[in-house]
Amino acid sequence: MKNLIFALLFVPLSLTATASDSQSTNNWVGGVGFINLSDDYGDLSISLNGIVGSLGYKIESDENFTLIPQVRISFGIGDDNVSYFGYKADVELDSFLALSLRGQYQLDNGVYLFATPTYANAQLTISSGGYSETDDEWEFGVGGGIGYNFADTTSAELSYEQYDGTNALSIGLKFDF
Numbered sequence: 001m002k003n004l005i006f007a008l009l010f011v012p013l014s015l016t017a018t019a020s021d022s023q024s025t026n027n028w029v030g031g032v033g034f035i036n037l038s039d040d041y042g043d044l045s046i047s048l049n050g051i052v053g054s055l056g057y058k059i060e061s062d063e064n065f066t067l068i069p070q071v072r073i074s075f076g077i078g079d080d081n082v083s084y085f086g087y088k089a090d091v092e093l094d095s096f097l098a099l100s101l102r103g104q105y106q107l108d109n110g111v112y113l114f115a116t117p118t119y120a121n122a123q124l125t126i127s128s129g130g131y132s133e134t135d136d137e138w139e140f141g142v143g144g145g146i147g148y149n150f151a152d153t154t155s156a157e158l159s160y161e162q163y164d165g166t167n168a169l170s171i172g173l174k175f176d177f
Contacts, residue, residue, distance in 0.1 A: 033172020
């Protein structure tokens with residue numbers, strides 16, 4: 001599994017070698033933002049926040065449509081306190097790793113729309129009464145969003161994704177370089 005993840009992280013690098021000279025010089029895109037992961041388990045609701053960084057490579061297929069393989073890494077900020085059957089526990093987001101292939105359509109007014117299938121892993125730590133346990137799970141998800149280019153190389157975007165009942169809402173800035 002680690003070899004697969006390692007290989008997927010370097011997909012954008014291999015695409016650099018095959019990119020044509022006719023593409024723009026700003027094919028790399030990085031970003032920073034805020035993510036909220038939330039899920040409901042019956043009467044139990046969990047909401048976790050994180051700071052997310054992303055790196056991708058733009059592959060322009062026509063004038064308005066772009067494919068972007070990307071990796072996103074997030075680390076939790078804060079935790080959530082939950083109570084279940086009288087027991088109290090702290091739930092923390094240790095890390096969130098997402099590998100995706102994003103399809104993006106550019107509109108004429110600076111607005112763009114995107115959809116993305118994603119394979120992601122969330123690592124959580126649950127602590128209660130001096131005992132803690134860490135768990136992680138890989139899941140496939142799908143999402144979409146909207147962005148706005150407010151400068152030649154800078155944009156802001158809002159996205160929503162779902163992974164087997166877990167909702168992910170993100171807001172962030174993207175930078176072309």
